[in-house]
Each structure stands twice: as C-alpha cells, then as structure tokens.
Amino acid sequence: MSEMALLREKALTLHQRLVGAYGEPRLRPHGESLAELVNTILSQNTNDRNRDVAYAQLRARFPTWEAVRDAPPADIVAAIRPAGLAPSKGPRIQAALRTITEARGALSLDFLRDLPLAEAQDWLLALDGVGPKTAAIVLLFALGRPAFPVDTHVHRVTLRLGLLPPRTSREKAHTLLEALLPDELYYPFHLNVITHGRQVCHARRPACALCLVADLCPYSEEVSDDSKA
16 A cells, blocks of 8 residues: 555544544535635734634724725724734735735625636735635635645644654645545544644643544654653
8 A cells, every 4th residue: 555545544544533532523614705814814823812802803993894905004903903913914914905806806705616726725825914724714614615724733733643744834734634635524624633632632741641543643652652761
C-alpha cells in the first residue's frame, strides 16, 4: 500500500473514532458569505469572545455592509477594537469590501457558488487580509463548498498524528489535508478535530493517556517514552 493510501486510511480511522466520541456534525451552509468574511478577518489572532464582541459592535454601529465600506476608517477601527489589531483589520475589511464592489458592481459573494472551486478560492485569496484559512471558512461554512479550513487546533493535532510531514506550515496543510479526505468529510472532520484539540490534544500538556487515538499517534509515543526515561 502506498504512503498516501496509508495516510488516507489513517485519516478515515481518525474520523470514525472522533465521530464515535463527539458525534457527526451536519453541514448547514448559512449563506452569509460577507458576514463570514468579515467575522473571520476579525477572528485573526484573537479569541472567539473578542471577535464576537467586535463583530456585534461593528454591525450595531454600521448595519449595512455599504455603511461599513464607506465609513471613516477611524470609526471602523474604534468599533472593532475588542478584536485586537484593529488598525490593521479595519482597513483590510474596508479594502475587501471596496474590491468586491468594484469587481462585481455590488456587495455580494454569491457568485462564488457558481465558479469552479479553484477560481473561487483564488478570487477570495486576492482580497486584502484573506489567506487560505479565511477563504476556506467562507467557502465551507457560508457557501457549502468543499474546502478544508486549518486552524491552530487542526494544524497541531494533524501534525502530531503524522497526517502531515514535520514542520508543514498551516498554509500548506490546507491542500495536503484536502487530499486525504473525501469532500463530504471536510466539515465533520474539521469540527471534530478542533473539539479534540480543545478537550484532549492541548498545545501544552496534552492528555495522551485519555486520547482515543493515542495508538495512531507518534507524538503520544514520544511523550510516553519521555515519561519512562
């Protein structure tokens, strides 16, 4: 069996065990692609609570995306300050909204549903402040298209499990993990790996003794060997 086939088999085994532990989330695309885009930009380098506070303040003060786009930059920065890095995120959000308007004649990303997936990804990646993770989140969660977001938890867990080569960057991990899984598993695998990362495979002091996939994990073996030394 080839190395790729073995990795795919391992990824499927991981998926099945995580579903047994955490359930199988069902994808229900919400269709709010602009909201997802802005929310994900706000989430960069901050926690969910700060992101949510910043997003709520932004929408309360500027109830339309046109208002966000056209507002004085300082007012946007003030509204999203709880998310951190507001002087950078505010201009990025406004620049992205202006680019969409100029390219499409209106503030909408609905057209991405009909583009070939690679073109849709490239279109989003051309926006200021949008990287592979942000593009994948917009495509998957808002539009229901097969893209695989890699956040810090997914990156950490899949590296430890050996699904990615050592020192693989988070950006490169997107395409590598997409190649290991069928499209229909992107959503449940993504969410369940995040849950596992938060509950068991912590960045510091992972609970390897409690891990349901420890037998698949080279990192767990290293931790076990170190504890015996």
